[in-house]
Amino acid sequence: MGARVIRPGIAAVAQPMPGHPLGSSNCYLIATDGGAIVVDPGYERPGTLRRIASGLASIDRRLADVRTVVLTHHHRDHAEAAHAVRVHTGAAVAVHPADEGMPAVGVWGATPGSPVPASWGVPAPLRTRMLARPPALVVHADLDLAHGTALATTQGAMRVVHTPGHTGGSICLVIDDARVVLMGDHVLPDIHPGAGLGGRFAANPLLAYRESLRAMGEYDGFVGLPGHGAPLHAVPRRAGQIARHHGRRTREVADVIAGHPDATVWELARRVGWSGGFEALDDGRMLSALRQTFWHAQLAPRDGS
Numbered sequence: 001m002g003a004r005v006i007r008p009g010i011a012a013v014a015q016p017m018p019g020h021p022l023g024s025s026n027c028y029l030i031a032t033d034g035g036a037i038v039v040d041p042g043y044e045r046p047g048t049l050r051r052i053a054s055g056l057a058s059i060d061r062r063l064a065d066v067r068t069v070v071l072t073h074h075h076r077d078h079a080e081a082a083h084a085v086r087v088h089t090g091a092a093v094a095v096h097p098a099d100e101g102m103p104a105v106g107v108w109g110a111t112p113g114s115p116v117p118a119s120w121g122v123p124a125p126l127r128t129r130m131l132a133r134p135p136a137l138v139v140h141a142d143l144d145l146a147h148g149t150a151l152a153t154t155q156g157a158m159r160v161v162h163t164p165g166h167t168g169g170s171i172c173l174v175i176d177d178a179r180v181v182l183m184g185d186h187v188l189p190d191i192h193p194g195a196g197l198g199g200r201f202a203a204n205p206l207l208a209y210r211e212s213l214r215a216m217g218e219y220d221g222f223v224g225l226p227g228h229g230a231p232l233h234a235v236p237r238r239a240g241q242i243a244r245h246h247g248r249r250t251r252e253v254a255d256v257i258a259g260h261p262d263a264t265v266w267e268l269a270r271r272v273g274w275s276g277g278f279e280a281l282d283d284g285r286m287l288s289a290l291r292q293t294f295w296h297a298q299l300a301p302r303d304g305s
Contacts, residue, residue: 002054002058003029003054003055003057003058004058005058005059006180006223006225006231007155007178007180008059008154008155009030009031009059009153009154009155010028010029010030010031010059010153010155010175010178010180011028011029011055011056011058011059012026012027012028012029012055012225013026013027013029013051013052013054013055014026014027014051015027015041015042015043015045015048015051015077015081016043016045016047017042017043017077018045020077022077022190022191022228022229023228024228025040025042025043025077025078025227025228026040026225026226026227026228026229027039027040027041027042027051027052027055028040028182028225029052029055029056029058029059029061030059030153030155030158031059031060031061031153031154031155032067032151032152032153032154033152033154034065035061035065035066035067035068036056036059036061036065036066036067037066037067037068037069037070037151037153037158038052038066038068038069038070038085038091039069039070039071039072039173039182040070040071040072040078040079040184040227041069041078041079041080041081041082041084041085042077042078042080042081043076043077043080043081044080044081044083044084045081048081048084049063049081049084049085049088052081052085063085063088063089064089066085066089066091067091067092068091068092068093068094068143068151069082069085069086069091069092069093069094070094070095070145070151070173071093071094071095071099071139071141072170072171072172072173072182072183072184072185072186072227073095073096073099073166073167073169073170073171073184073185073198073199074095074099074100074137074138074139074167074169074198074199075137075167075185075197075198076136076137077227078184078185078227079095079137079139080137082139086142092142092143093139093140093141093142093143094141094142094143094144094145095139095141095143095144095145095169096144096145096146096147096160096162096168096169096170096171097144097145097146097169098162098164098167098168098169098199098200098201099139099167099168099169099170099198099199099200100139100140100141100144100169101138101139101140101141115130115131115287116130116131116287116290119264119265120264120265120266120290120294121264121265121266121267122265122266122290123266126283126286129283130283130286130287133283133284133287136198145160145171146160146162147160147161147162147171148160151173153175155175155177155178155180156175156176156177156178157175157176157177158173158174158175159173159174159175159176160172160173161173161174161181161215162212163183163186163212163215164199164201164205164208164209164212165186165193165195165196165205165206165208165209165210165212165213166184166185166186166193166194166195166197166209167196167197167198167199168198168199168200168201168205168208169199169200170184170185170186170199170212171184172184172186174219174222179221179222179223180222180223180224180225181219181222181223181224181225181235182225183224183225183226183227183232183235184226184227185226185227185228186212186213186216187213187216187224187226187232187235187238187239187242188226188227188228188229188242189226189229189230189232189238190228190229191228192241192242192245192246193242194288194291194292195208195209195246195292195295196291196292196295197288197291204295204298204299205295206246206250206295206296206298206299207299209246210243210246213239213240213242213243214239214243216235216236216239217236217239219235219236220235220236222235224238246296249272249292249296250296250299250300252272252273252296253268253272253293253296253297253300254296254299254300254301256268256271256272257297257300265290265293265294265297266290268293268297269289269290269293272289272293274289
């Protein structure tokens with residue numbers, strides 16, 4: 001799949017995700033005066049830099065022109081190749097402080113240091129496999145992208161909007177003059193993104209995600225450029241759909257708790273409806289489902305409250 005020019009000076013390339021149902025992640029290339037920004041370079045795989053170079057060529061830039069690598073969040077499918085781009089070009093890697101230096105695991109309110117707390121009740125063999133999964137990516141940034149930071153592009157200023165939820169440091173990138181918003185995994189066209197999948201949070205990530213989704217109401221008429229899938233032309237509507245999905249999921253978990261007040265996270269998750277069925281999930285997606293169940297359970301009313 002070749003490069004897609006979205007606006008003058010803004011292009012996208014698909015970076016493959018072998019074996020993953022999403023198929024690919026979107027890497028965005030943005031021209032600056034005399035340089036370029038790479039947003040979410042993707043997995044580090046054979047051909048990754050070649051595809052980035054192809055995207056840059058479509059906006060009249062080269063790899064040598066890359067000055068900054070911006071990460072919308074720290075997950076491997078978006079961020080793993082950042083170091084390779086930095087080594088190849090000398091570019092600075094930029095990420096929100098809440099994701100910088102953090103593994104893409106971690107559970108707010110759970111046992112410190114354990115991505116799969118024993119109290120969740122996961123069967124021992126499966127928990128052992130989950131704990132033995134490859135270590136999560138830790139991003140070491142050169143630049144912090146705090147909310148309100150502005151980066152110059154040929155299409156006007158690109159400003160950072162902190163949208164915590166999917167991770168603690170998830171950001172969107174808004175180019176007002178071009179009427180585009182790069183969204184990472186904050187709002188996706190085809191799936192409902194999970195919340196609390198790494199980074200620093202002060203409280204339940206679902207609460208932060210709810211507010212961050214509400215903030216997308218400002219971008220009516222903008223083209224949304226997601227981390228996976230095709231561009232969105234109704235960003236507020238899709239954000240609302242995702243928010244309602246999470247509201248329904250909280251109520252669903254609450255209903256299960258009402259009937260099984262002593263259920264563990266594992267027992268709750270098995271009783272919740274998942275696309276394709278809980279038992280069909282591979283270890284990675286099952287771990288994500290357990291985390292989502294944990295967050296929703298914290299918001300569910302108990303003992304008649």
